Amino acid sequence: MITISSKLPDVGTNIFTYIGKLAHQHNAVNLSQGFPNFSPDPKLLQLVDKALKGGHNQYAPMQGTFTLREIISEKIKTLYGKTYHPESEITITAGATQAIFTAISTFVRQDDEVIVLKPAYDCYEPAIELFGAKVVPVQLEGPDYKIDWNTFKSAIGPKTKMVIINTPHNPTGTIWSENDMLQLQEILKDTNIILLSDEVYEHIVFDGKAHQSVSKFPDLATRSIVCSSFGKTFHVTGWKVGYCIAPKSLMEEFQKVHQFNVFCVNHPTQKALTEYLKTPGHYLDLNAFYQKKRDYFLEAVKGSKFEMIPSAGTYFQLLDYSKITNEGDTDFAERLIKENKLASIPVSVFNLNNRDDKQLRFCFAKTDDVLDQAAEILNGI
Numbered sequence: 001m002i003t004i005s006s007k008l009p010d011v012g013t014n015i016f017t018y019i020g021k022l023a024h025q026h027n028a029v030n031l032s033q034g035f036p037n038f039s040p041d042p043k044l045l046q047l048v049d050k051a052l053k054g055g056h057n058q059y060a061p062m063q064g065t066f067t068l069r070e071i072i073s074e075k076i077k078t079l080y081g082k083t084y085h086p087e088s089e090i091t092i093t094a095g096a097t098q099a100i101f102t103a104i105s106t107f108v109r110q111d112d113e114v115i116v117l118k119p120a121y122d123c124y125e126p127a128i129e130l131f132g133a134k135v136v137p138v139q140l141e142g143p144d145y146k147i148d149w150n151t152f153k154s155a156i157g158p159k160t161k162m163v164i165i166n167t168p169h170n171p172t173g174t175i176w177s178e179n180d181m182l183q184l185q186e187i188l189k190d191t192n193i194i195l196l197s198d199e200v201y202e203h204i205v206f207d208g209k210a211h212q213s214v215s216k217f218p219d220l221a222t223r224s225i226v227c228s229s230f231g232k233t234f235h236v237t238g239w240k241v242g243y244c245i246a247p248k249s250l251m252e253e254f255q256k257v258h259q260f261n262v263f264c265v266n267h268p269t270q271k272a273l274t275e276y277l278k279t280p281g282h283y284l285d286l287n288a289f290y291q292k293k294r295d296y297f298l299e300a301v302k303g304s305k306f307e308m309i310p311s312a313g314t315y316f317q318l319l320d321y322s323k324i325t326n327e328g329d330t331d332f333a334e335r336l337i338k339e340n341k342l343a344s345i346p347v348s349v350f351n352l353n354n355r356d357d358k359q360l361r362f363c364f365a366k367t368d369d370v371l372d373q374a375a376e377i378l379n380g381i
Helices: 015-025 042-053 066-080 095-107 124-130 149-155 178-188 218-222 248-261 267-276 286-300 329-340 368-379
Strands: 090-093 113-118 134-139 160-166 194-198 224-229 242-245 316-320 359-363
Touching: 015 329, 042 267, 066 090, 066 242, 066 267, 090 095, 090 248, 095 124, 095 160, 095 194, 095 224, 095 242, 095 248, 113 124, 113 149, 124 134, 134 149, 149 178, 160 178, 178 218, 218 224, 224 248, 242 248, 286 316, 286 368, 329 359
Parallel strands: 113 134, 113 160, 160 194, 194 224
Antiparallel strands: 090 242, 224 242, 316 359
């Protein structure tokens, strides 16, 4: 037998795999995993079919097709007022997770420190640990998951190499305000800290509010790598296509690693997305589309014993069950699957020291009939 010393000894099966398997075993209505159960726009599928039949089936350029990078540059300029040069500051990636992993592997070294705001999506910390760096967690506070800026500032030290933020935020559905970004900009000013900004839900923000991309803030933009997802935006998570933007000096280093990681990304989907992005409504209308689903779900469960603060962004809604039971959220989530046939994600697994606020995360990117089934179960508890 070969003796193996694991580089990630504390990492096991993630919560999404575990809950997904349990939901399948018990034939539960599944509002746990974050992907839509409905089809993408037929026009987008037709464009992919056209690209496949048009012969775009060999390697794309390492950075991504230039026309796609051009239209991404135009989109960012229009939305956030920042110009990223398509030749040197944009890279098409195999989803946002690959972009995040590549960014961490590019810049984080042994014994560096990386600040992660908790609750945090579960792909950040293993990548940091894989490269021998230390995670410095900062817990978001209160039912609205606000950042304590004094706590954040005190977490910065001489070994801080990177800060990772996520807005709109998974799993809580909160968003950062302009003031949050200005506070972050002021704290990081005159430091050599890199900011990694996970903005995969940038086009899913509710109630007339605007997404505050780091690209809108000059000093943040000069130190930031921004990761975005076409999969989240266009209901095609299985395509695993996203993109990364950064100043030239950062992007040059990013691409050195990217070329030996995936080299390039699915060519026909890049061609299709180029055409599809020429109609801004395909992404600008997403806020209203998902706000309608959020409101439908909240209206359907308003008679339940669960308490909720309406999600401000993403397609996730937290429900507080503290008036129902004192059980831990992982235990309650398991019981909901086994006894009530409804799957959700316990939030404590993303928190510092597994802090349990008696909250479950539900994905409302589902058809109305599925949301109705879930609401009937929730109202009966």
